[in-house]
Amino acid sequence: MSIKTVGVIGAGTMGAGIALVCARKGHQVMLLDANQAVLDKALVYLESILTKDVEKNKISEQEMKETLELVQLVSEMEQLADCDIVIEAVPERLDLKKSIFSQLSGICRED
């Protein structure tokens, strides 16, 4: 199965890092968090890491721009409906994780 779009639930420490790895590999990323301030912070984080990559001549400014454009910040689970894969990165609480996967099963495609 080819993975074009990756959903990431939780934009904290892990989620922001996962989103960056996926976007660097050319995947479209839908980064979701319940907290808008966390999403804003995640974007600042992505920009800061990619800016360092540009400064170290690892990537061009154009590549930085293209990588950032791959990341879409979202706040509703329904927006993940077309993702080819969804990665969960919410806090380590079983009830929360169960709830996330229960909601996803009603949103994501069968595959």
Ligand SMILES: NC(=O)c1ccc[n+]([C@@H]2O[C@H](COP(=O)([O-])OP(=O)(O)OC[C@H]3O[C@@H](n4cnc5c(N)ncnc54)[C@H](O)[C@@H]3O)[C@@H](O)[C@H]2O)c1
């Ligand atoms: N941080 C680490 O070094 C590390 C290492 C290995 C594994 N983990 C695991 O990764 C997972 C995430 O950890 P983290 O450190 O990134 O946590 P974090 O607290 O930094 O981020 C979790 C994010 O999930 C968001 N969130 C909570 N409920 C949500 C919901 N219903 N819908 C959308 N977003 C929601 C929170 O707003 C928060 O921004 C945990 O299971 C943790 O155990 C973390």
